[in-house]
Amino acid sequence: MTDYTLETPVTSERVWLHVRRRAWLTIFLPLAVLTYLVYTWFAFGVPDILAKAQPERAAILATDSVAYKVHVTKNFRRNDVEVAIEGERTATYDPALLPNWVSLDSENARVDLGDGYFIDIEGKTALFTIPEYGVVKGTATKSGVEIELPEGPVPDWVKVDPRKLDVRPALDKRLQVTKTKIEVHNYFGGWENFWFPFRSPLHGMSFSQLYALALSADRMDPDTSNLWFIADEFLKNPDWQHGEIFTALFETIMMAVLGTLTAALFALPLAFLAARNFTPSRLMRFGTRRLFDFLRGIDMLIWSLIFIRAFGLGPLTGALAIAFTDTGSLGKLFSEALENIDNKQVEGVRATGASQIQRYRFGVIPQILPVFVSQVLYYLESNTRSATVIGALGAGGIGLMLVETMRTSRDWENTSYIIILTIVVVILMDQGSSWLRRKLIEGR
Template sequence: MAIDTLDHGFDRAEVFARIRRRTIFTIAAPVMILAYLVYTWFAFDISGILERAQPERAAILATDSVAYKVHVTKDIRRGGLEVAIEGERTATYDNANAPDWVKIDGDNAVVDLGEGYIVDIAGKTMKFTVPGYGVITATATKKGVETQLPPGDVPDWIKDDPRKFDARPTIDRRVQVTKTKIEVHNYFGGWENFWFAFNSPLHGKSFGDLVSLAMSDQRIDPDRSNLSLIVHEFLSNPDWQHGEVFTALFETVMMAVLGTLTAALVGLPLAFIAARNFTPSFVLRFGVRRLFDFLRGIDMLIWSLIFIRAFGLGPLTGALAIAFTDTGTLGKLFSEALENIDNKQVEGVRATGASQIQRYRYGVIPQILPVFVSQVLYYLESNTRSATVIGALGAGGIGLMLVETMRTSRDWENTSYIIILTILVVIVMDQMSSWLRRKLIEGK
């Protein structure tokens, strides 16, 4: 009798059926993923987004975040020529002490942008010499701007409009002409006036000069020591606002710490009520568990908006938003940890005649301490980042300052500064969390 079976008693048809099902699944899964990606491409209008993208503007903003520009400006209406860092009145050079790449002759100037790029400003006319292209002439008139370009096709880096002429042959060189002014931008790497303001008596001094000044008995300001003056001039820098930034960072960290600790201290007692092996009442357990769902079901940002309307702007709203959200999350995690403890350790403590509180202290807490510490420290680190986002909505801290610097395109170096400081704070919090975890859990 012939039986269609394999040597080990398996039905050959069943084996082939399994292979076909697995083959179909192997093919169907990538096809479904591909179909989903195609759907999202059209649903989210990816093609339109790519068409509207402005990568050149992103490159400009990236450049502004790591470099600064010096403006050479000729005011055609009132006359006069000005050289200023970022175009600021408070950071304007004296024409007699202008940078060596700017040669000023009355209301006229010759600006050497390097590598053969020369701008000659004479009266209402600007001549821009571009290596490999030629000389561009732009003259301001009562109606707008008249330009003369070298013969041939107009390159993409030139925007020749009757109302405004704009040429940017490289990312770090730019000239603009309107009927009211002629402006030249020259970019330099670094952050301008980072340590001290342009008009500060300490501006331009080297680190060695500052050390010598701090140790000197001859005071620059009779009312304070030189060391105190150095610290004051640094923190009160009006361009970078170091003092305000450090205060905002401290507020952000305090929001995260206060919110997380409040959530942990409130969530742990509620976790005992929500745990099945500690609270026999189903109604009580059900109510507390639904409370956890309610608290963590509303996003932290929504809580912050609610508290802003209730208590106004300030760090307290951010701390409350973190506390409410994390009370639900940590409470649920703690209750699950309590339900998974080993009752033998609790029974052993009970056998010694310990009271209910002592049984919790010596039989329960040591078992959930690793989970408690790990989760609290993790959420403390995570909430440091979340506090930045909450602060951007109005809760204060470094997030609010970050949004303020992003409102204008001229402050992207300040934006980079704040982002870098925020990342450093998160790194420090992560290292401190790791150290505390080792000390409290591993005993190292």
């Protein structure tokens, strides 16, 4: 028998047609992507957002997150000069112990901001000497501020207004003059009063001094040891609230752990009801799977808002939101793992005369244990981050404290502190879960 193979003849016209199609496809796809990007650019109002953007504001917040400022204030109502960290009354320097860059002479003052920048306060007048520009003069009056500038164009960093003079030639140097006060800001790197409050007897001590104090027999407080006194002063720092932040972090971790474990405990038995090879009832499988879809179909944030309405604010609402969402997600994953098990191992256990519970215990659970452990630990890591967002809505924990510090620009360094601690906790959770995964699955 002869075998005939029908082949379409390859001609130059067909080759040219194929090349043209590929060329049109090569041109059309980039054009389609470009058209979509242009559409989204205007549909999402990106030009308006960029027009309203304030990059200088972002620079100021970035500076505040890694530095602090000392205020030198001449108040005309009290007719005195105060030097205070961040302008706080509780962090005001004693007039006899002023920083070496501030010198007072009765009601007048001279502030050395470094790099050739000087501010002289004489009565109600401030003279700001700026290298390569000149002297900016602002005098407070009953109606506002009289301003004298060097000749030439006015720089962008000089804000001239009849009611206020604002001069900021650099991010770390600033002068403000109004009819009620003259205020100078001088920035320094680091976080102010991070370890101990300004009025604490431990303020300004080095680590070696603190170590020696902890071992000393002479107690700072007769009722407690020096070591506990140091720890108590640190944890009760009113500016940084270390004790409250550590408690909030613990609440966030407990929220994630409780929610994840609760979800895992409920998802595993429900997964058996949703697995095709364990539940012959099609109606039961359908109902269980739709339950999973319902639980994970509603976002965790929505569940959190629902439970806040039902039970009020607190970590319990966050744990319930995590548990409800993850029950649906883990239940689906566990049911798929159950459907993919090897039945030979189950049959081998059955051949020994084992009961149904024993078949599940020794024939099924060992096969899905790696999936169970891996997924639960992964969701635990993810929920540690999610618990922060849920807490910001009112569930408590570190998220709520983060939102409170973000409400004012003055506390931006506290915001950075909380964000860094949250990242550290997530890293530790990741390392811990990796170690636990190796122990439980690989036996190492």
